[in-house]
Each structure stands twice: as C-alpha cells, then as structure tokens.
Amino acid sequence: MQSWDEIVDVVVVGAGAAGVCAALSAQHHGAKVLVLERSAKLGGTSAVSGGGVWIPNNHHMGEIGSSDSREQALTYLHSLSLGGMDMELAEVFVDEAPGVLRFVEDETSLSFSAIRRPDYQPEKPGGTFGRSVTAELFPTAGLGDLRPHLRQAPCIPIPVCWEDIERGLDMLDPVVIGDRMAKGLVGLGMALMAGLIKGALDKGVVFRRNARARRLMIENDAVVGLEYESEGQTHRIGARRGVILASGGFEWSEGLVKDHVAGPIEAPLSPPFNEGDGLIMAMEVHAAIANTNEAVWMPSICIPGEEYEGRQLYRLTGSERSNPRSIMVNRAGQRFVNEAHNYNDVGRVMHNFDAMTFDYPNLPAWIIVDQSYMDSYPFATRFPGDPIPSWIETADSLRELAGKIGVDPDGLEAAVERYNAHVEQRCDPDFGRGSSRYDLAYGDQSREGALQTLGPIERGPFHACRVYSGVLSTKGGPKINAKSEVMNVRGGAIDGLYAAGNVSGGFTGMAYPGAGGNLGPGLVFGHIAGRNAAAVGNRF
Structure with a gap:
C-alpha cells in the first residue's frame, strides 16, 4: 500500500486546453480533480496560440454559410493521411467533436463563432471552410486570484479576436484596444484558456502552479498516483481513478528532439517548459509511443x-x-x-x-x-x-x-x-x-x-x-486508444493512465488539417479522458 501526502480522484498534469478540458469533463462526471502545472502560469501553449479550434461538423458553420457532415470530414482527413493517420481515432474525433464543443459552451461562459478561413488543404476531397471556431473576447475578472497567473501571449498580447481580423479592425486603435484592456478582456488563445479555467474553477477543479510532475506510481499494474516537485520538495499524490497526462510536447528538449524528430528544429515557438515530462513518465511505465517524429512546423x-x-x-x-x-x-x-x-x-x-x-x-x-x-x-x-x-x-x-x-x-x-x-x-x-x-x-x-x-x-x-x-509543438508521445487510455508496448491499455493534447501520439500523422488542428483534438480527447477516468471506481 502506497503512502500519500494527499489523495484526489483524478490528477491532471498540465493546464493547457487539453488538460483543463479533461479536468472540466472529469469534474462534470463526478470526480474530484486536481490540475498540476509545472510553470507559474496557467494556459500552456494554448494561451499563446491563435486560439482557433478545428471542429468538423460544428453547429456554427451554418452561421457563415458553410456545412459539413461526418462523411465529408472523414473524406478530408483520409485524403491527408498518406498512410500515416490513425483512422480509428480520426473517426472517434469526428464523431465526438461537435458534442465536445457544445459541452464547452454549456459548461463555461465561452462563446464561439466559426471563421471563414478554409481548411489548410481546401482543394483536397472533403475540404471546406468554417471547421475552425474561435472564442470571442473573454473578461478575466472572474478568474479572481488566478487572474495574474494566466499566461500572456508574447506576440499578440492585445485583446483582439478572429472576428476583428476578418472585418479589418485597426488593431492599433488606441480607443478600441484601450477600452477592452480597461475592461479586462483578452482574446485569441488567452480568451480560450481564461474561459476554460474559469469554467473549471466554477465546477470546483483545483489548480496548483509550480508543481512539476516527475514519476508515475504503480500498484497492482495500475497507475495510482504520481510524484511531483514543488519549491524543492517532492510530494506524493494518490489518484483513486486515474492520472491524465496533458503536459505538452517536447520541442524544448534537445535530447528528445534529436532522438525522435525527423528534421531539425531551430526555433520552438511554445513556452520553454515543454521538455517532454509526460513522454518520459509514460515511457517509464512501458507506454507505446506514436508519431514522435512529427511536429507542427x-x-x-x-x-x-x-x-x-x-x-x-x-x-x-x-x-x-x-x-x-x-x-x-x-x-x-x-x-x-x-x-x-x-x-x-x-x-x-x-x-x-x-x-x-x-x-x-x-x-x-x-x-x-x-x-x-x-x-x-x-x-x-x-x-x-x-x-x-x-x-x-x-x-x-x-x-x-x-x-x-x-x-x-x-x-x-x-x-x-x-x-x-x-x-x-x-x-x-x-x-x-x-x-x-x-x-x-x-x-x-x-x-x-x-x-x-x-x-x-x-x-x-x-x-x-x-x-x-x-x-508550434511536437505532436507525438504515448499512444492512446478511443478512450484516451495510454497503451502499453504489448498493445493493452495501462490501467489508470490517460493522455490528451500534444503530449500524446497525434492521430493526424504528418497532417495539420486546419486552424486549430492541435487544439481541436486536444479538447476532444481531453474531454474523453476526463469522462472515462471519472467513470472508473475508486481503486483505494
């Protein structure tokens, strides 16, 4: 029997879009959730992104005169596969994505709209426009004490959204931008993350910053918790129902990049904390690895x-x-x-x-x-x-x-x-x-x-x-199944371990289907991971 400093139902590693959506989902389905974030800021790579989320067949497409179907979306993804895409997971993604978007809108204060920009290979069979959705400007006042700890985007820190870009707003207009800043509004990836974090807080999710997960704990062939470091101390936390890895990629680890990625990386654009912590922990418990040769270039x-x-x-x-x-x-x-x-x-x-x-x-x-x-x-x-x-x-x-x-x-x-x-x-x-x-x-x-x-x-x-x-990120790591469970090297699921987002083996292979091609799958498989982890009975 392990000894723990504390015990919760589900531990999520990483406070980006995949991790927070996983936490929101698990809490919604009845689990007590703790999110560990390695850095001092919440939001991860998602917060510094453009905030687009690629969701095929979403319910906002009709608002801009577009349409979609399961068959059309899968046709498009298949056209980009070149034999490298996990089409089973592609089907899971396409089937789940529209409902996950509605879930996020229902369980948070976020509002989304479809953008008119086309898919990234729009002439391929099944290509269209409107699959990418983006959050509207979001007020950060509701974050309370966590407001100063929302990760700031370094390149576009001003409060603008995709609608502004599409209608040609002067993003240097001091009156418009000044008014938005005075109201505490944020845009793009920061808006997405502010809304997700506030939604999770409202449901009772607990966030812990400056907490770097280091090692998974195993008992009776199941992951039952982990060790994390904070302020020079090592802590052991038990997870009665599961651990969800959502700690981002490994583009800032020179060693992992050299060992895995096909092609030189000279310039990572993500926060410099993406050093493969989740990948290393997963490999230590014999996880199968997928798609680690790929990145979003x-x-x-x-x-x-x-x-x-x-x-x-x-x-x-x-x-x-x-x-x-x-x-x-x-x-x-x-x-x-x-x-x-x-x-x-x-x-x-x-x-x-x-x-x-x-x-x-x-x-x-x-x-x-x-x-x-x-x-x-x-x-x-x-x-x-x-x-x-x-x-x-x-x-x-x-x-x-x-x-x-x-x-x-x-x-x-x-x-x-x-x-x-x-x-x-x-x-x-x-x-x-x-x-x-x-x-x-x-x-x-x-x-x-x-x-x-x-x-x-x-x-x-x-x-x-x-x-x-x-x-923008690497896109490979522990291989997952349709339940977001991490698979072992023998093809079975590792009991109690889930993964979502850039830490996991990206099902799209070499392809990047459209704006938000990471964030869409991150939200969807994060939601799936949270739902399935919460459904497991307490192991102790």
Missing part, C-alpha cells in the same frame, strides 16, 4: 534581444510570406515552395534532403521583399513608415543583398526575374502560389484573384530576413 523569424520566459522568442510568419512582393529563397537564391501556403507544409519543405550533397539545401532560408512591400505592409514588429530595423538586411540591389546574406547572387537575380515574369501572367507555374483558396485567404484582400498573393519584386532597396525551421 512553422517558418519563424528571430528578433535578437526579444525573450520570453528567459529564452529567445521566435515569431511565426504569416503575412510576411503570403502578401504580394515577397518570396522565400534558399542558399542557392532559388525559390523552393509556394510561400503563401499553410505554415505546417511550408515548414516541412524546409527539411527537404539532398542525397548528393547530404544536406538540407533549404536551410537556411530567407524572405525577400522590395521597398513597395515595406511601404505597404507590416513585417513582424515593423510597420510601414518605420525605419528598417537592424534584424532585416537591406541593399540597393539584389546582387548586393545576396552578398550580405550569403546567397548565390546569380541564383537570386534569376529567381526574381523568373518570378516577376510569372507575376505578369498572374500565375506561378513553378509552385502554384495563388491557386489555392488558402493562399488567397491570407493575402491582401484589397487585390483581386491571384494578385492577392502575387506581386513583383522590382523596386529597391531590397530587404531580407532569415527564416528558421520552427515548430
């Missing part, structure tokens, strides 16, 4: 001196790649991808391998823009009219710019000349830029057709910014 930029939680901050790229008058090139000065397409698949192409040179020819890469771009569009933290910052290289000619960044000058000049000639024809026969609904949705909406993302690079001075191989 994001071409990223670095502004020297910017830090988050004491580590270098990396910023995602979006409009920098999709607006007209920008391209990405490699060391040879050549384009290598449709720059305007979704970040996961653009980021994957950065890892293309050259068998003859035994090298990654697309690393490093650079975004190249001209002065017309700089006069018209923001570039990361730099806005039109601002001085060109030191982290952007500038030159009067493309040849001179190539010399500054170490790129083949002949290759760069030829690539730009070829690209400009194609822009005149309003097409990109090399990489198809502007041919997908995705490309157009993220380009300049004031322009027409392919020119929403295509534009010549012709007016000096010219500018370049280094692009890094970044990730």
